[in-house]
Amino acid sequence: MSGKRDSRPASHDTDVDAVRLDAELARTWGTPGGLWGMLTTVDHKIIGRRYIATAFVFLALGGILAVLMRLQLATAEGRVLGPDRYNQVFTIHGSTMMFLFAVPVMQAMAIYLVPLMVGTRNIAFPRLNAFSYWIYLAGGALLWISFALDMGPDLGWFAYAPLSGPQYGAGKRADIWAQMITFTEIAALAVAAATVVTVFKQRAPGMSLDRIPLLVWSMLVTSFLVIVAMPAVVLVTSSLILDRLVGTHFFNPAEGGDVLLFQHLFWFFGHPEVYIIFLPAAGMVSTIVETFSRRPVFGYLPLVMALIATGILSFGLWVHHMFVTGLPRLGESFFTASSMAIAIPAGVQIFCWLATLWGGRPRFATPLLFVIGFIVTFVIGGLTGVMVASVPFDTQVHDTYFVVAHFHYVLVGGAVFPLLGAIVYWFPKITGRMMSERLGRWSFWLIFIGFNLTFFPMHILGFQGMPRRIYTYQPDLPWQGLNMFVSLSAAILVAGFLLFFFDALRSLRSGATADADPWGAPTLEWATASPPPAYNFARIPVVSGSNPLWERPDALPVATGLRTDRRELIVSSVAEGRPEARESSPRNSIWPFLAAIATTVMLVGSIFTPWAVVWGAIPIGITLVGWFWPGGTPEDES
Amino acid sequence: MIARLRCIAMAMPLLLSGCSGWQSVLDAQGGPAQRLEQLILWIVVVCAAVWLIVVAVLAGALLRRRAPSGDPLALDARRERRMMIAVVIGIGTTVVIITAFTVASFFATRSLTVALPTDLTIEVRGLQWWWDVEYRNEDPALTVKTANEIHIPVGRNVRIRLTGVDVIHSFWVPSLAGKQDLIPGRANELTIRAERPGVYRGQCAEFCGVQHARMALLVIAQDDADFDRWLRAQGAAAAERPDDAEIARGRQLFLSKPCAACHAVRGTPAAGATGPDLTHVASRRFIGAGLLPNTRGSLAAWIADPQTLKPGNNMPLVPLEPEELRAVSAYLASLQ
Numbered sequence: 001m002s003g004k005r006d007s008r009p010a011s012h013d014t015d016v017d018a019v020r021l022d023a024e025l026a027r028t029w030g031t032p033g034g035l036w037g038m039l040t041t042v043d044h045k046i047i048g049r050r051y052i053a054t055a056f057v058f059l060a061l062g063g064i065l066a067v068l069m070r071l072q073l074a075t076a077e078g079r080v081l082g083p084d085r086y087n088q089v090f091t092i093h094g095s096t097m098m099f100l101f102a103v104p105v106m107q108a109m110a111i112y113l114v115p116l117m118v119g120t121r122n123i124a125f126p127r128l129n130a131f132s133y134w135i136y137l138a139g140g141a142l143l144w145i146s147f148a149l150d151m152g153p154d155l156g157w158f159a160y161a162p163l164s165g166p167q168y169g170a171g172k173r174a175d176i177w178a179q180m181i182t183f184t185e186i187a188a189l190a191v192a193a194a195t196v197v198t199v200f201k202q203r204a205p206g207m208s209l210d211r212i213p214l215l216v217w218s219m220l221v222t223s224f225l226v227i228v229a230m231p232a233v234v235l236v237t238s239s240l241i242l243d244r245l246v247g248t249h250f251f252n253p254a255e256g257g258d259v260l261l262f263q264h265l266f267w268f269f270g271h272p273e274v275y276i277i278f279l280p281a282a283g284m285v286s287t288i289v290e291t292f293s294r295r296p297v298f299g300y301l302p303l304v305m306a307l308i309a310t311g312i313l314s315f316g317l318w319v320h321h322m323f324v325t326g327l328p329r330l331g332e333s334f335f336t337a338s339s340m341a342i343a344i345p346a347g348v349q350i351f352c353w354l355a356t357l358w359g360g361r362p363r364f365a366t367p368l369l370f371v372i373g374f375i376v377t378f379v380i381g382g383l384t385g386v387m388v389a390s391v392p393f394d395t396q397v398h399d400t401y402f403v404v405a406h407f408h409y410v411l412v413g414g415a416v417f418p419l420l421g422a423i424v425y426w427f428p429k430i431t432g433r434m435m436s437e438r439l440g441r442w443s444f445w446l447i448f449i450g451f452n453l454t455f456f457p458m459h460i461l462g463f464q465g466m467p468r469r470i471y472t473y474q475p476d477l478p479w480q481g482l483n484m485f486v487s488l489s490a491a492i493l494v495a496g497f498l499l500f501f502f503d504a505l506r507s508l509r510s511g512a513t514a515d516a517d518p519w520g521a522p523t524l525e526w527a528t529a530s531p532p533p534a535y536n537f538a539r540i541p542v543v544s545g546s547n548p549l550w551e552r553p554d555a556l557p558v559a560t561g562l563r564t565d566r567r568e569l570i571v572s573s574v575a576e577g578r579p580e581a582r583e584s585s586p587r588n589s590i591w592p593f594l595a596a597i598a599t600t601v602m603l604v605g606s607i608f609t610p611w612a613v614v615w616g617a618i619p620i621g622i623t624l625v626g627w628f629w630p631g632g633t634p635e636d637e638s
Numbered sequence: 639m640i641a642r643l644r645c646i647a648m649a650m651p652l653l654l655s656g657c658s659g660w661q662s663v664l665d666a667q668g669g670p671a672q673r674l675e676q677l678i679l680w681i682v683v684v685c686a687a688v689w690l691i692v693v694a695v696l697a698g699a700l701l702r703r704r705a706p707s708g709d710p711l712a713l714d715a716r717r718e719r720r721m722m723i724a725v726v727i728g729i730g731t732t733v734v735i736i737t738a739f740t741v742a743s744f745f746a747t748r749s750l751t752v753a754l755p756t757d758l759t760i761e762v763r764g765l766q767w768w769w770d771v772e773y774r775n776e777d778p779a780l781t782v783k784t785a786n787e788i789h790i791p792v793g794r795n796v797r798i799r800l801t802g803v804d805v806i807h808s809f810w811v812p813s814l815a816g817k818q819d820l821i822p823g824r825a826n827e828l829t830i831r832a833e834r835p836g837v838y839r840g841q842c843a844e845f846c847g848v849q850h851a852r853m854a855l856l857v858i859a860q861d862d863a864d865f866d867r868w869l870r871a872q873g874a875a876a877a878e879r880p881d882d883a884e885i886a887r888g889r890q891l892f893l894s895k896p897c898a899a900c901h902a903v904r905g906t907p908a909a910g911a912t913g914p915d916l917t918h919v920a921s922r923r924f925i926g927a928g929l930l931p932n933t934r935g936s937l938a939a940w941i942a943d944p945q946t947l948k949p950g951n952n953m954p955l956v957p958l959e960p961e962e963l964r965a966v967s968a969y970l971a972s973l974q
Contacts, residue, residue: 396663522710
């Protein structure tokens with residue numbers, strides 16, 4: 001940040017001993033303390049940690065809303081929430097969990113782990129990555145502040161037109177929902193671009209495509225899904241805002257618009273969204289299964305193929321969310337077939353994990369418990385997914401509690417269980433301390449049992465005719481007993497999550513200290529200290545297999561020749577991971593933060609007037625000029 | 639419990655308290671719903687078997703005894719090959735099952751009866767938050783408008799033509815058929831059929847705003863004679879009771895207060911079209927789209943304060959003196 005030309009002679013990692021190397025790298029890559037350091041840092045680990053912590057705060061907030069809904073629905077004609085509040089609560093629960101928790105937390109894990117797992121010093125486009133976090137935070141704040149002011153969106157997390165359109169969606173609630181999407185999509189696209197480039201161009205020497213850890217593969221495929229799917233939802237929310245703000249008629253049938261267009265665009269994003277959440281979890285499962293089975297994962301190639309096949313197929317399924325809208329039956333049958341077909345790659349993954357466990361020597365630590373819980377519950381979610389893929393089946397259960405049960409089995413069983421396992425697994429790497437094994441087991445069993453008791457009966461409620469998104473029901477309907485049971489069971493689930501959070505917070509301070517590789521894991525992030533230094537690796541490791549730490553248990557070979565006095569990393573070839581060049585990596589900067597503020601002002605202003613787009617563009621332009629201005633740092637010059 | 643409730647539904651088809659609460663996929667009472675029920679049951683059984691097998695294999699993988707070994711990279715080539723064969727068999731089985739499901743779904747969809755234009759056709763319009771029901775007929779005496787209650791003849795296919803007016807709603811009477819959306823700008827159709835006389839409850843299945851939870855409807859299946867009698871009664875103009883002073887006063891108030899701006903009562907000048915047709919409101923079982931059983935008392939309560947009973951609904955509070963409220967509710971209760 002000095003802005004002065006560096007006049008010292010170039011310093012390379014070959015010139016210095018280990019101690020001086022660490023000191024020099026720490027000076028070059030470090031983040032200064034205090035508020036300034038917080039706002040300017042571009043370190044992927046700091047941003048990743050921040051992202052993960054923020055996402056878990058949103059999980060807790062969304063969880064509180066879930067508890068409120070269960071209190072309301074525990075009895076017929078409940079009076080805990082009025083209809084308007086209830087509709088806000090379920091909308092914000094869904095929007096928070098999808099847009100502010102599930103997608104960001106998975107991308108946050110990528111931000112933290114991918115550079116370490118591919119053996120590089122920082123994520124690609126680190127300033128864009130920093131920008132992404134601030135934008136995400138602003139989007140989350142927008143939604144929750146509006147909720148606190150009793151003007152939260154009340155339209156469902158999908159906000160179908162025309163209910164969300166200018167005629168029926170009064171006030172600014174729909175606009176707030178739509179702009180919250182814009183925020184989170186910008187953030188997600190930024191991280192996706194950074195992840196793809198990191199994986200393709202910054203891998204350690206020797207890490208050819210067939211040696212990439214499966215978690216990194218899953219994050220790569222996910223990032224492509226984000227890049228292809230998210231523009232569809234930005235399109236639909238932008239069209240909605242235009243309908244509401246400047247009187248276009250995209251979704252107004254009276255003026256030649258089409259309400260079903262909204263659904264097509266939304267679900268063209270919305271279905272891949274499920275896999276944007278699930279595929280990273282699948283990567284976590286592969287990683288945990290491998291480490292705790294103490295053997296290489298069975299079927300690396302089929303697992304990679306399954307990830308890619310799932311990613312591609314996920315774009316051909318969206319119509320199964322629209323089976324009862326009156327589309328032609330023959331066309332719908334095509335989407336039945338494609339929706340069923342995704343069971344094949346899902347099956348490949350499940351069978352390969354089972355085979356890995358079968359052929360290995362399982363060690364029943366908490367992360368593996370969560371993975372076992374994942375297999376048991378996710379298979380139920382997958383099978384109910386096959387059920388709703390059938391058009392005739394779906395005409396009965398669509399928009400009922402059966403579907404609520406189904407997607408919680410997929411998203412909680414399929415993604416949150418592996419995520420919790422992953423948190424326990426990587427906690428020592430991120431914090432340098434272990435979580436408690438005893439509390440981990442307790443929280444696993446509470447969450448696993450509580451989850452199944454809460455959500456399994458919802459399948460039956462759906463068959464009994466209970467629709468989704470109703471704020472109450474009448475006592476003469478036969479739903480009271482099960483609803484009360486569900487609400488009571490939710491208390492067990494909540495207790496499990498509270499215990500998990502308590503354990504995590506306590507372990508942050510007083511957990512047992514962890515060495516570099518406490519689990520005996522095979523991948524590169526365990527080749528550096530826990531927590532890793534600012535520069536990740538003093539010397540970049542060289543890889544000769546897909547489980548480097550098992551193949552070379554004593555010491556990994558390293559690549560040398562990077563400068564220590566400026567931020568440099570190795571750029572390698574896409575397929576073979578052959579080192580190609582030394583590339584400079586941007587320094588800390590305040591501009592991403594300022595650009596995020598300018599963008600926030602513009603986006604929030606555009607809720608109220610289209611002129612905000614015009615005038616708001618000026619500060620954004622200024623901050624971007626500042627961001628990209630050649631600042632005279634050695635990295636900028638090279 | 640299902641059997642018991644089914645008994646109640648059969649024994650007391652027109653006694654609403656016992657069965658109006660019954661809207662279950664697994665209590666199919668008509669051809670389309672019965673075919674869906676069969677398909678649902680066998681898919682669920684097959685899937686349950688798949689899940690049991692996966693969990694059994696998982697348990698085996700976790701619990702089987704094995705020799706200790708140190709090197710994670712030392713793999714037994716024979717076992718790897720056997721596991722590969724097992725995985726391939728598993729995938730093959732998956733393919734067979736999902737192919738069977740896909741084919742079965744396709745034929746189940748095709749076998750769902752499609753009613754012909756010659757069958758009884760009922761126009762249903764979905765509005766926030768009630769159902770407008772219309773039986774069109776060349777004979778004006780059989781042209782009927784009603785709300786939130788559909789009568790059908792037993793054992794016949796009935797064509798429901800669904801039109802969205804404001805936002806998207808979804809018509810769902812699970813005991814009689816799967817659901818179908820009502821979408822503004824589009825016309826959809828659904829065939830329902832009841833094999834036995836009975837009262838079948840349904841409700842809106844697509845989130846449609848603040849009172850989505852209070853948008854129920856009843857389908858009442860009757861034998862041909864009862865149905866014809868009902869249709870003729872509904873086709874008639876509203877009952878006039880000039881002999882009863884309170885009812886006459888209620889009629890006069892209904893027509894002079896804002897009521898008639900939104901509601902129609904055929905045979906009177908009231909011709910409003912934004913609220914439910916009230917010509918024979920007293921013949922209906924519920925008011926407020928399934929909100930309250932229809933009694934003179936509940937009518938009075940509803941008129942006195944609709945926004946407390948169903949917050950956000952489109953009926954405004956019309957200030958009435960107690961005596962006026964009694965008269966208007968007496969009038970409405972007389973509209974058999």
